[in-house]
Amino acid sequence: xxxxxxxIIGSGNIGMNLLYKIKRSHVLECSxxxxxxxxxxxxxxxxxxxxNVAANSTQALIDQSDLYEIVFDATTAEAHRIAAPLLKRMxxxxxxxxxxxxxxLCVPCLNWQDCLGEMNVNMVTCGGQSMVPLAYALTxxxxxxxxxxxxxxxxxxxxxxxxxxxxxxxxLTTRQALQxxxxxxxxxxxxxxxxxxxxxxxxxxIIMRNTLYAMAEDPDLEEIGKSVGKMAEVIQSYVPGFQxxxxxxxxxxxxxxxxxxxxxxxxxLPAYAxxxxxxxxxxxxxxxxxxxxWLEEEGRCLF
Amino acid sequence: MSVLKKIRFMDSTLRDGSHAVGQRILPEHISxxxxxxxxxxxxxxxxxxGNGLGASSVQMGLxxxxxxxxxxxAADNLKRTPLGTFVTIGFGTIRDQIxxxxxxxxxxxxxxxxxxxxxxxxxxxxxxxHVGREVYGVLMNIHLASPEKLLEQAGMIQSYGxxxxxxMDSAGASTPEDVKAVVGTLYDGLEMEIGFxxxxxxxxxxxxxxxAILNGxxxxxxxxxxxxxxxxxxxxxxxxxxxxxxxxxxxxxxYPILDAEKxxxxxxxxxxxxxxxxxVVSGYAGVVSTFKNRVExxxxxxxxxxxxxxxxxxxxxxxxxxDDLILEVAQMLSREKYRGR
Numbered sequence: 299x300x301x302x303x304x305x306i307i308g309s310g311n312i313g314m315n316l317l318y319k320i321k322r323s324h325v326l327e328c329s330x331x332x333x334x335x336x337x338x339x340x341x342x343x344x345x346x347x348x349x350n351v352a353a354n355s356t357q358a359l360i361d362q363s364d365l366y367e368i369v370f371d372a373t374t375a376e377a378h379r380i381a382a383p384l385l386k387r388m389x390x391x392x393x394x395x396x397x398x399x400x401x402x403l404c405v406p407c408l409n410w411q412d413c414l415g416e417m418n419v420n421m422v423t424c425g426g427q428s429m430v431p432l433a434y435a436l437t438x439x440x441x442x443x444x445x446x447x448x449x450x451x452x453x454x455x456x457x458x459x460x461x462x463x464x465x466x467x468x469x470l471t472t473r474q475a476l477q478x479x480x481x482x483x484x485x486x487x488x489x490x491x492x493x494x495x496x497x498x499x500x501x502x503x504i505i506m507r508n509t510l511y512a513m514a515e516d517p518d519l520e521e522i523g524k525s526v527g528k529m530a531e532v533i534q535s536y537v538p539g540f541q542x543x544x545x546x547x548x549x550x551x552x553x554x555x556x557x558x559x560x561x562x563x564x565x566x567l568p569a570y571a572x573x574x575x576x577x578x579x580x581x582x583x584x585x586x587x588x589x590x591x592w593l594e595e596e597g598r599c600l601f
Numbered sequence: 602m603s604v605l606k607k608i609r610f611m612d613s614t615l616r617d618g619s620h621a622v623g624q625r626i627l628p629e630h631i632s633x634x635x636x637x638x639x640x641x642x643x644x645x646x647x648x649x650x651g652n653g654l655g656a657s658s659v660q661m662g663l664x665x666x667x668x669x670x671x672x673x674x675a676a677d678n679l680k681r682t683p684l685g686t687f688v689t690i691g692f693g694t695i696r697d698q699i700x701x702x703x704x705x706x707x708x709x710x711x712x713x714x715x716x717x718x719x720x721x722x723x724x725x726x727x728x729x730x731h732v733g734r735e736v737y738g739v740l741m742n743i744h745l746a747s748p749e750k751l752l753e754q755a756g757m758i759q760s761y762g763x764x765x766x767x768x769m770d771s772a773g774a775s776t777p778e779d780v781k782a783v784v785g786t787l788y789d790g791l792e793m794e795i796g797f798x799x800x801x802x803x804x805x806x807x808x809x810x811x812x813a814i815l816n817g818x819x820x821x822x823x824x825x826x827x828x829x830x831x832x833x834x835x836x837x838x839x840x841x842x843x844x845x846x847x848x849x850x851x852x853x854x855x856y857p858i859l860d861a862e863k864x865x866x867x868x869x870x871x872x873x874x875x876x877x878x879x880x881v882v883s884g885y886a887g888v889v890s891t892f893k894n895r896v897e898x899x900x901x902x903x904x905x906x907x908x909x910x911x912x913x914x915x916x917x918x919x920x921x922x923x924d925d926l927i928l929e930v931a932q933m934l935s936r937e938k939y940r941g942r
Contacts, residue, residue: 449660451923454717462721466694492658495691499717499745500918509925511659544929550898553659557929 301327302589305359307381308372309333309340311458311567312395315578316370317344318565323582325589329365332358356381363388367592368585371396374460375467382418391588392418393581396460397467403475406583407431407532414591419584423468424573425450425495426475427580428508428533428540428560433480435529436512436546436554439521441484445513446476447492453503456571462497469493506560506572507543517554522546526556536583537576539563607850608814609644610837611711611767611796611822613829614866615675616687620651620830620891622869624662628674630869635678637861638825642853645685645709645735647822648675651830651891652921653713654686654702655693660924661891668698669705676706683735685709690721691922695728703734711767711822713739715920716746719754723761730762737796737820738763741921744774744887748786755787755795765794767822770809771891771921773802773832773884780812788817796820799835801827802884804876806835811843825858826866831890832880838862882908886915895927903935910934 304326306313313331320328331344334355345351350365352358359369359381368391371378375398382400385392394401401418404410408431413419421427429448437443450472461468472493481489498504523546533540539561549555560572567574615634619626631648638646648671650656650664657664664671676684686707688698691714699710710729712722722738729736738758743751755766768783775783780797787795797813797820799806810821823835838858844851879897883890888911896914900907913930 445659447659449658449922449925451926454715459720462718463723465690465721466696466724469691469694470696494656494658494660494922496920496922497691497715497718497721498918498920498923499715504918507926509660513659544932547928549659549928555659555925555928557925 300593301325302368302592303327303329303366304368304370304585305330305332305366306370306372307332307355307359309338309344310372310460312372312574312578314340314344314566315574316372316581317347317349319578319582323586325586325593326582330358330362356384360384360388363390367391368393368588370581370585375464386417393585394418394420395577395581397423397464397471399471399474403478404580404584405430405475405479406536406580406587407529408434408479410584410587413584414587421577421581422475423472424452424506424577425468425493425508426472427576428558429510430475430479431529431533432510432526432556432558433476433512435525436510436522436556437480437489439525440512440514440517442516443489443512443514445490446480447511448472448476448508449494449496450506450508450573451496451498451504452506452573453570454497454499455503456506456567456573457497465495468495503568503570505570507557508560509555509557511549512554513552514554515552519546519548519554522554530558537579539569539572539575606819607852608844609820610851610853611645611647611685611820612638612643612825612837613647613798613822613834614638614824614826616647616649617651617824617829617834618866618869619664621828621833623894624650624657625665626671627665628670630865631671631674632678634861634865635675637864638857639679639682640854641857641861642851643682644820645683646675646679647685647687647709647711648672649686653689653693654698656689661922662894669701672702672705672707683708685711687711687713687739688725689713689922690718690725695725699725699729703732709735711737711739713741716740716743716751716754719757722758726758726761726763736763737765737767739767739769741769742771742889743768743783744770744772744779745920748783751783752786752790755791759791759793763793765796765820766791767796767798767820769798770800771889772887773800773806773890774887775809777805777809777812780809781816784813784816784818794819796822798822800830800884800890801832801834801876802880802890806833807840807843810835810840814844814849826862826870828866828870831883831893832876879907879911883911886911888914888919889921891921892924892927895924899927899931903931905931905934905938
């Protein structure tokens with residue numbers, strides 16, 4: 299069976315997590331794994347798994363451009379802003395897991411079809427992948443919502459240097475996604491939005507938790523519960539560890555709260571790091587949509 | 602014991618005090634308080650949401666007024682004392698809070714993170730230091746880390762260019778021995794100034810501030826009337842009287858502080874000054890005082906004991922900003938209670 303060949307750039311935790319997931323994919327294979335440090339243990343381990351590896355960063359993507367069709371960028375926003383024009387010139391599809399926001403914001407369960415025509419998509423943030431779909435589902439069942447707020451708590455152990463250096467970007471990107479996907483109000487000025495994040499160092503590390511708050515007059519909790527529950531099932535289809543912990547409930551009059559946790563699949567990373575898992579799961583999901591479309595279009599045999 | 606420097610007071614009455622009134626600080630409170638306290642020789646008057654700018658939210662309480670307007674009103678009414686503000690990483694950003702706060706007149710910035718997460722504030726501290734603002738790194742919930750860990754984290758903040766470090770005993774859970782060990786370790790290992798911000802859950806706020814001073818702290822971050830989250834803060838006028846007795850210089854003036862308390866703060870307090878039972882338990886459980894209002898509300902909604910909620914939050918290692926966990930814990934306790942019947 300034929301698979302679509304992918305490159306991963308960035309040999310940190312996210313890159314390795316992606317590699318493990320691609321190994322299991324029916325339509326994707328990893329043909330190039332790129333880092334920037336020859337001594338990287340992850341690079342060495344990837345090599346041992348039989349993957350073609352390189353330590354010369356973007357140059358490897360240029361030199362071996364015939365090896366792949368999709369690139370997963372798991373480096374940093376700064377690095378991606380530099381690499382993006384090069385990849386565009388080479389005609390490569392890019393799944394960007396950094397907070398660079400070069401490409402269209404992509405939350406697969408909400409807009410994978412709109413992203414099929416894009417050359418570069420951005421996977422928002424971990425909190426965005428968990429809460430934006432629920433915010434969308436909530437506002438569908440409760441169009442009179444005037445305000446949306448999300449807060450994510452992740453374990454300190456799961457927050458790498460990239461996350462720690464870019465907390466502001468995390469907040470701004472998550473909020474932008476809330477605004478784009480759930481911020482429009484029929485006939486109104488648009489909803490107010492807010493996003494926040496907490497890093498908790500407890501040991502053993504805590505599992506990622508997210509809460510969504512919404513303000514609305516006379517909300518129909520039953521309808522909201524149904525809509526949010528249905529969306530949770532869609533998310534679970536590509537993020538199996540996603541689980542609603544507190545069903546939509548009135549915190550006080552006019553304020554709805556819903557809490558979900560995300561447990562990771564344990565691919566390279568421990569299960570508590572659901573925050574890393576949900577963004578890579580979303581990236582893989584989008585790449586598989588590309589792959590299926592191309593395989594079908596070209597009449598290549600799928601299975 | 603170190604040579605005592607002049608002690609400076611950071612006045613967080615209008616910041617931590619916001620928690621005491623459910624973030625319902627009004628413009629008239631700010632203008633009256635700032636006019637009154639401007640004569641009192643405070644190093645800086647800190648204004649904003651209790652959890653810092655950007656924290657006005659359902660999660661941590663919505664401010665009664667725009668956060669930047671809080672700063673503007675304060676700036677208009679402070680003629681001698683520099684206006685300061687507070688930003689917690691993860692709630693406020695450089696773009697949306699720090700830059701507008703500078704425009705609104707803030708001179709002094711306290712940039713806060715949980716006590717093990719100092720590296721998350723690097724950009725913010727470096728930026729403020731670069732643009733010439735006075736900037737302090739704040740480590741919260743210090744009872745959850747060892748003195749050695751806190752020294753490592755404070756050292757990072759020093760390397761970012763901060764003017765000093767403020768240690769927050771956010772749950773009022775530190776013993777006098779803890780304070781002595783932590784402040785002493787940091788004093789020996791750092792070049793920059795050390796500040797301490799106690800809470801009064803175990804009745805130790807003034808005493809712990811004094812211990813911090815004797816071990817090298819030169820800044821005490823407290824409030825007038827002890828006005829603050831949960832059991833409240835170090836009551837600055839009481840500490841000042843103690844320091845005056847001991848001949849320790851502060852630059853602060855006792856009567857103007859007492860007058861400001863009488864004129865403004867007394868009327869804002871919704872409860873008595875004794876330490877409430879839930880606050881004692883929050884200090885015992887090592888859980889931030891800022892959870893108090895939500896814990897009490899949710900305990901009543903779900904017919905469970907607020908004290909049990911605090912104990913469970915302590916077991917789960919809840920830290921500042923995790924207010925959403927309260928609801929989940931209350932639901933769990935309520936289910937257990939129902940099953941137990």
